[in-house]
Amino acid sequence: MKIIMLGAPGAGKGTQAKMIAKEYGIPHISTGDIFRANIKEGTELGKEAKKYMDAGQLVPDELTVKILLDRVAKDDCKNGYVLDGFPRTIPQAEVLDEALTKLGDRIDFAIDVDVPDENIVRRMGGRRACVTCGATYHIEHVPPKKEGICDTCGSELILRDDDKPETVSNRLKVYHEQTQPLIDFYSKKGVLKSVDGTVDMMDVFAAIKTILE
Ligand code: AP5
């Protein structure tokens, strides 16, 4: 099963993608997580990506597309995957589409997690993320057992650099301009499904499971 998660920054794509990956035994692939891992390791890619991410801009397609295509070509992707944060532009979607078509394959579901902008800014300020394993928490909705420490791997939790209010509003603007058109793109392909992302995260997941099963 090949699934794409669509939705604004902070809509809960990562939260839901992790649950889907666990439930269906497929890898969760987040381009944002890949960039953050590179930033942490201080790679050239990380240095380049950080400039764009901290400004709330998209990392250029030239840098993003190759990373994603290399990742989905790995063995663990044979039975499918859930993409979180890719594609984010029409050109990215077209490249993915072409690559899949060459393999006689296609995306099965593009799931749009729908959350209005007003809710987003509130969510982001409360998010805490583990830089080591990528686990995500929220100080009110999903607090870690011990404040500031990841339940899964024991590392320190941080407020992402791009979760500052100024950057969040820029990310939302970029989302509406460059990523939202993908809703129409996948709707035309007949694979778009929408879920209400404002309800409790377990209820969002239940709605997604109904779609997938
Ligand atoms: P990325 O890491 O993908 O960030 P994003 O799309 O902005 O999305 P987020 O990770 O912020 O939110 P999410 O939807 O995953 O929400 P989450 O589950 O954490 O990308 C970061 C940057 O990298 C981009 O800005 C760009 O620069 C670059 N980039 C990445 N991919 C790229 C690409 N393909 N092309 C170009 N550039 C790219 O949830 C948010 C919070 O809400 C959490 O605290 C969570 O606990 C809480 N929450 C979740 N669900 C609920 C719920 N139902 N109720 C209450 N709280 C909830």
Ligand code: MG
């Ligand atoms: Mg995410």
